Amino acid sequence: MASRVLRAIPLAILVFIVYIIYTGSATIYDIVTGIIAAALSSLLMANITIEKPGKALNPVRWGWGIAYAIYYFFVAEVKAHLDVTKRILSPSMPIRPGIVRVPYRVESDYAITAVANSITNTPGTVVVDIDPQKRLFYVHWIDVASLEPEECRKQISEDFERFASRVFDG
Amino acid sequence: MDPVTNWVLVILGEILVSIGVFFDVVAAIGMLRFPNFFVRLHAATIGAIGGAFVPLMGVALIAAGCDFLGKYRWFIAGAAAVTGVLVLMLAPVGSHLLAKAAHESRAAVVEPKVVDFLEEDKAKEGGEQ
Amino acid sequence: MISLTLYYVLMAICGLGSVVAVFLAIVERDMLKAVLFSAIQSTLYAFLYYLLMAPDIVLTYIPVSVGLYPAVILFLIKKTERFEDVEMKKGVLWATGLLSLVFVIATAAVIAGKGIGPVPPPDVRFLAGWYLATTFNPRVHLISAMAPEGVTSIVWDYRGLDTVFETAVLFLAIIASVALMRGVEHKGVYDELKHGMTLIGKTITKIVVPLIIGVGISIALHGHLTPGGGFQGGSALAVAPLLVLVVFSKYFFDKVKFTKTKALAIRSSGLLGVGLTAFAVLIAAIFLHKPAYILQNQPRVGAPLGFPWKGIDGVLLGGSLLSFNACEAMAVCAGFVILFLLLSIPERYVRSVVVGGEEHEH
Numbered sequence: 001m002a003s004r005v006l007r008a009i010p011l012a013i014l015v016f017i018v019y020i021i022y023t024g025s026a027t028i029y030d031i032v033t034g035i036i037a038a039a040l041s042s043l044l045m046a047n048i049t050i051e052k053p054g055k056a057l058n059p060v061r062w063g064w065g066i067a068y069a070i071y072y073f074f075v076a077e078v079k080a081h082l083d084v085t086k087r088i089l090s091p092s093m094p095i096r097p098g099i100v101r102v103p104y105r106v107e108s109d110y111a112i113t114a115v116a117n118s119i120t121n122t123p124g125t126v127v128v129d130i131d132p133q134k135r136l137f138y139v140h141w142i143d144v145a146s147l148e149p150e151e152c153r154k155q156i157s158e159d160f161e162r163f164a165s166r167v168f169d170g
Numbered sequence: 171m172d173p174v175t176n177w178v179l180v181i182l183g184e185i186l187v188s189i190g191v192f193f194d195v196v197a198a199i200g201m202l203r204f205p206n207f208f209v210r211l212h213a214a215t216i217g218a219i220g221g222a223f224v225p226l227m228g229v230a231l232i233a234a235g236c237d238f239l240g241k242y243r244w245f246i247a248g249a250a251a252v253t254g255v256l257v258l259m260l261a262p263v264g265s266h267l268l269a270k271a272a273h274e275s276r277a278a279v280v281e282p283k284v285v286d287f288l289e290e291d292k293a294k295e296g297g298e299q
Numbered sequence: 300m301i302s303l304t305l306y307y308v309l310m311a312i313c314g315l316g317s318v319v320a321v322f323l324a325i326v327e328r329d330m331l332k333a334v335l336f337s338a339i340q341s342t343l344y345a346f347l348y349y350l351l352m353a354p355d356i357v358l359t360y361i362p363v364s365v366g367l368y369p370a371v372i373l374f375l376i377k378k379t380e381r382f383e384d385v386e387m388k389k390g391v392l393w394a395t396g397l398l399s400l401v402f403v404i405a406t407a408a409v410i411a412g413k414g415i416g417p418v419p420p421p422d423v424r425f426l427a428g429w430y431l432a433t434t435f436n437p438r439v440h441l442i443s444a445m446a447p448e449g450v451t452s453i454v455w456d457y458r459g460l461d462t463v464f465e466t467a468v469l470f471l472a473i474i475a476s477v478a479l480m481r482g483v484e485h486k487g488v489y490d491e492l493k494h495g496m497t498l499i500g501k502t503i504t505k506i507v508v509p510l511i512i513g514v515g516i517s518i519a520l521h522g523h524l525t526p527g528g529g530f531q532g533g534s535a536l537a538v539a540p541l542l543v544l545v546v547f548s549k550y551f552f553d554k555v556k557f558t559k560t561k562a563l564a565i566r567s568s569g570l571l572g573v574g575l576t577a578f579a580v581l582i583a584a585i586f587l588h589k590p591a592y593i594l595q596n597q598p599r600v601g602a603p604l605g606f607p608w609k610g611i612d613g614v615l616l617g618g619s620l621l622s623f624n625a626c627e628a629m630a631v632c633a634g635f636v637i638l639f640l641l642l643s644i645p646e647r648y649v650r651s652v653v654v655g656g657e658e659h660e661h
Contacts, residue, residue, distance in 0.1 A: 015513040022252040023517050024245035029614040033520045041512035048555065049505040081193065081220050084212055088200035097209050098284035099273075101291075113502035120262035123215040126208065127262075128269040129288055130497050138288040140208045140269060140280075147285055245525060252514065256507065263503045267496055 010056035179235030190225025207278030226254035519628035523617025529627025537635035566633035572626030
C-alpha cells in the first residue's frame with residue numbers, strides 16, 4: 001500500500017494540474033474537488049501507470065523534457081511541416097514513399113512511446129509497426145532517402161532518442 | 171491584466187489560428203492529391219498538429235486575452251489547452267494504430283512504394299514457421 | 300414587421316418545398332435520387348423546426364433524418380436493387396400529386412383558421428424568461444434554484460422527479476442486462492505480448508486514462524456552475540475503462556481484479572446517493588418537525604429547510620445539484636462499465652453457457 005501511495009504522488013500532481021487548467025478557475029471549491037479527483041484517479045491507476053516514482057519527480061529529467069519540447073516544436077515540427085507542405089503544393093509532387101526499418105536504442109516503455117509518437121507526429125514519417133524483440137520501428141517514410149536501418153535512424157529518430165533517453169531512461 | 175498584454179495574447183493567438191487555417195488547407199489538398207492511404211496519413215498529421223494542436227493553443231491565447239469574457243476566459247482557455255495536449259498525445263497513436271491495422275488487414279496497399287520492409291519481414295517470419 | 304413577414308414566407312417556402320420533395324421521392328424510380336429527395340425534405344423540415352424555435356429537435360433531426368436514415372437506406376439499396384422494376388402507373392402518379400396538393404391546401408386552411416392556435420412569436424417566451432429570472436437569484440430565494448447553470452438546475456431541480464425516474468430506468472436496463480447474462484463468467488490470463496494493441500498505444504493509454512478520470516470528475520463536479528453535469532461527467536469517465544478494454548484487452552480487467560460485481564457495487568451506491576439526496580431535506584425535516592417536500596433543494600414557501608448553496612469564501616455549492624451530479628456520475632460510469640464488460644464477452648462463449656444450461660435442464 002505504501003508503494004502504491006508513493007507511486008500515486010507524481011500522477012496525482014499531474015492530474016491536479018490538468019484538473020485546474022481544464023476547469024479554468026482556482027477557487028477553494030476547485031482546489032478541494034481537484035485534490036479529491038487527483039487522489040481518486042491516481043490511487044486507482046498508480047500501479048498501472050507509474051513504475052518508479054522517483055524518476056517522475058527528478059528536476060533534471062524535467063529540464064531535459066522542456067529542452068525536448070522546445071527542440072521538438074520549434075525545430076523538428078517546423079522542418080517537417082514545411083517539407084511535406086512543399087511536397088503537397090509542388091505541381092510534380094515529389095514523393096518516394098516506402099516502409100523502412102528504424103532501430104531504436106532507448107529502454108523504457110515511455111521513452112519508446114515518446115520517440116514513436118515524435119516520429120508519427122512529424123509529417124512525413126508514420127510508425128506503422130513496432131517489434132519489441134528486434135527493437136525495430138517500421139516507419140512509413142514519404143521520401144525514402146536510404147534503405148540502411150542505421151542511416152534511417154540517423155535521419156529520422158536519432159535526435160528524438162537522445163532527448164527521450166535523458167528524460168525517461170536510466 | 172493590462173491591455174497591452176491582452177493585445178499581445180490575442181494577436182499571438184490569431185497568428186497561431188491563421189497558421190492552423192493554412193495547414194488545414196494544405197492537409198486537405200494533400201488528402202486529395204496523395205496516392206494511397208499511407209501517404210495520406212502524412213497529410214492527416216499536418217491536419218492534426220499544424221491544423222489542430224497549433225490553432226487550439228491559439229484559441230487558448232485568444233481566450234486568455236479577452237478581458238470581456240470575465241472569469242469564463244480561463245474556462246475556455248483551459249479547455250482548449252488541455253484538448254490541444256490530448257490531441258498532441260492521441261493523434262499519433264491513432265495514426266499509428268490505423269496504419270498498423272491497414273497494413274495487417276491489407277485494407278490498403280502500399281503502392282506506389284520504394285520498399286516495404288515490414289511486408290518482407292512478415293513474409294520471412296511466415297516462411298520460418 | 301418586415302422580419303416577421305419574411306419569417307412566415309420562409310416557413311411557407313420550406314413547407315411547400317418539402318411537399319414537392321416528398322412527391323419527387325415517391326415518383327422517382329432511381330432509388331439513389333429518391334433518397335436524395337427525401338434528404339432534401341428532411342433538411343427543409345429541420346429548417347422549419349429551427350424557424351419554429353425548436354433547436355433541440357433540429358439537433359436530433361439533422362443527424363438522424365439527414366445523416367443516419369439515408370445512410371441506412373443507401374446501405375440497403377447497395378444490398379438490393381437500385382432501380383424500381385415496376386413502372387408507376389400514370390393514374391397513381393396523378394393521384395399522388397393531387398393528394399399532396401389537397402394535403403397542402405387543407406393544412407394551410409387549418410393553420411389560417413387558427414386551427415393550431417397562435418404561432419409563437421420569435422422572441423424570448425415567458426417560460427424561458429421565467430427560468431432566466433429564477434435559476435440564480437438570491438433576491439427571490441424562495442423561488443430560485445440558486446445555481447448559475449440553467450440546464451442542470453432544470454434537470455435536477457425544476458424537473459428533478461423526471462430525472463430521478465430516468466436514472467431509475469437506466470438502472471433497470473442495466474440490471475436487466477446483468478440478469479440476462481447471469482452465470483456467464485469469462486476470465487482469461489492477460490498476456491502483455493499477445494493481447495491488446497501495440498506498446499505505443501498501451502503506454503499512451505496509461506497516461507491518458509488518469510487524465511480522463513480527472514476531466515470527467517471536473518465535468519461532474521462543476522455541473523452546477525458550467526455546462527456539464529452528472530450524466531456528462533459519468534459518460535466522460537466511462538471512456539477511461541472503455542479505452543483500457545479496447546487497448547489492453549478484456550483480460551487486463553481480470554489481472555487487476557476489477558470485476559462486474561465491483562462495478563455493480565459502485566453503481567448501486569451512486570444510485571443510493573441519488574435517492575438519499577432526493578429525500579435528504581425531508582428526512583432532516585422529520586427530525587426537526589418541520590414541513591418539507593421530496594426532492595426539495597432550496598427553502599420554499601412553508602418549507603423552510605434546504606441545502607446550503609453557498610460555502611466559505613462565497614463559493615457556490617449548487618445545493619442538491621452537486622450531490623445529485625456526483626452520485627449520478629458514479630452510477631452512469633459504473634453502469635457503462637458493466638455494459639462494456641458484458642458486451643466484451645465473446646458471443647461463442649455466451650452461447651455455449653446459455654445452450655449448455657438448457658441442455659442440462661432437459
